[in-house]
Amino acid sequence: MSTQRHYEREFVRTFFTSPTAVKGEEDSAKMIRSAAGLRGLQAPDVWVPDNEDATAPSMRAEGVENIVEVVSENGADFPGEIHPRVVWHRDDPTTRHQGFQQIMEIADPDNGAVEHVDGFVIPEVGDVDDWKKADEALTIVENEHGLEEGSLSMSVIVESGEAELAMGELRAEMGKPSNNLERLFMLVDGEVDYTKDMRAMTPTGELPPWPELRHNTSRGASAAGLIAVDGPYDDIRDVEGYRERMEENRAKGMTGIWSLTPTQVEVANTAPLPPKEGRWLLRFDDREVDLREEDGRQVYDGDAVELEEEGEGTYVLEVGDEELELDADGLREELLDMTAYVPSMDDIVDSMEEFEAAKEAGRGAIAMTQSATLVIDGVEVDLDKDRMWDEATYQAAQTPITLFQDVHEHRPDQHEELEERYGADVVERATAVGN
Structure with missing residues (x-):
């Protein structure tokens, strides 16, 4: 298998999740309705209406309805990609079936949302056979709804040792006629559940840094032509710590990171870009x-x-x-x-x-x-x-410029802010060099 990418974006800087239904609110969809209105540097490259961990189990049916309503109304104007996260679990057929039903409802063309949905995020995957089950679920949905096979991308959350090992098998599995794993887009680390799965402990109860997982995810993404994204940084007030984490990640080839707030989105959108001043x-x-x-x-x-x-x-x-x-x-x-x-x-x-x-x-x-x-x-x-x-x-120096060019191409809503940051002349030259 080659490492040719199967999608337009070469980079994802920001993976922003928001609860699909909030209990006790007059408008349970208030969080995703607000997220759908984000623009410019506060808008993520990938927005994830999260119908799994971020949404209470009792609210998930309503969460699906909210995704359909908000995305059908606002998806056309949202500047990034939209990838809802549904429920799934490697060890639980009932949960997998629930996830399949959620995808079926969101992807139903009669509901008006799927034309704005780029793919789905599948959590809690296990070995590569489980990844194939998720892929098969998406293939069935596409066929049931008359969508082109492979039109819905699939991203997975790496939250177990099984999933970590499965990344090493992707090169051999992708491209086989028995699956549509070419639909894979992002490999996203989920360090909280990974820590639980590994039975890891620290004296303070804080998460281990897991540099090995981040390296393995970046390596797996590079080998399979995918995009690697780091997990959430929970201390949302620690902006410098967030920046340091991203700098460490970029040294591993991992540009993207999970963002929990619009402020984190803005920081993560700008941090990988070349600096304005040397x-x-x-x-x-x-x-x-x-x-x-x-x-x-x-x-x-x-x-x-x-x-x-x-x-x-x-x-x-x-x-x-x-x-x-x-x-x-x-x-x-x-x-x-x-x-x-x-x-x-x-x-x-x-x-x-x-x-x-x-x-x-x-x-x-x-x-x-x-x-x-x-x-x-x-x-x-x-x-x-x-x-x-x-x-x-020259090729090594081109990586940050290629990132900038990718951002400039796919995020026209950020053009004005990029010109304010660098100047119109530098932006014009940066988009032309290397082509």
């Missing part, structure tokens, strides 16, 4: 500290790194408990190892355009230079970093 970092003791720009110089304001000029051409550099006596060249080399540059969108586009021009002229590799004046304790040191760009470097 910045220099000073790295030491497993830390990264942003340097402050002042009059074109990069200034370190902390006290964990100290620098003193003892005499002409002689310096003492202290990093934590380590003290180094260096000449000018030695100091420059040491600080080159300690600094890094985070490129802006404009920087990335500039470098890609320069490499494309060099390649057009017949050159396979070129050197790119980054320069800065670093200031520590008033001592200035000029730094020049050379990085060799070849085709592999």
Whole structure:
């Protein structure tokens, strides 16, 4: 099987769930009605009217009715994709049948919602045979309602060891004539139920971080041409923790993350995009500290790194408990190892355009230079970093630009905000480079 994707989107940044029916409210559909009105950076790439965990069992029948009503009325104007989550369980045929019935009702063309529904999210899947049962349920629904086979995508929540192992079997199973698993779209981690399934415990009762699960989900998605999405980050007030989690995920190739509030949606929509401004970092003791720009110089304001000029051409550099006596060249080399540059969108586009021009002229590799004046304790040191760009470097740099292009293509409701963020000229160049 190839890793060719079977859908238009290459990236999902945000997976936003909302309860389909809230008990005790005059309008039980108030949460999904509100979500259907989200626009711009507060609107998710994927909206999930959640008729499973987010909705009480006694309200799920009404939740199906609410999905049909709200999506049929508002789905045409919603800027992201719509993927309702239904009930399912690998060990419970009754629950699976209930999920099938929910899909049948939501996908009934006479109800007016299915034309705006992109797919369904299936929770609590087990081994790959269970994934096939869910796929078969969707195939039956499509045939019963006269829909094109495979027109409804299927995403799964990885909430068990069985489901985690099943991801390794997808390459062998997708494309077989006995299933329609090509309809798979997203692999979404569900760390809460996964923790329960693994019988895992921590002293505080908090969830383990499960970096292995996130890595395995990202690997499984990459191998099968799918999209990987991390699970919910429950501390909705901890914006910095949310950002750090997303940064860790992106280093694993996992761009998407579950969002629980419109505020989290906005943070998750913007975090993977290239920064508006570039910045220099000073790295030491497993830390990264942003340097402050002042009059074109990069200034370190902390006290964990100290620098003193003892005499002409002689310096003492202290990093934590380590003290180094260096000449000018030695100091420059040491600080080159300690600094890094985070490129802006404009920087990335500039470098890609320069490499494309060099390649057009017949050159396979070129050197790119980054320069800065670093200031520590008033001592200035000029730094020049050379990085060799070849085709592999170019392809790696293209990933954040490809993400931006994917967002620009599929989220026209965000164009105005993107131009405010980067400027119209940079947006125009970013959408053209690499094509």
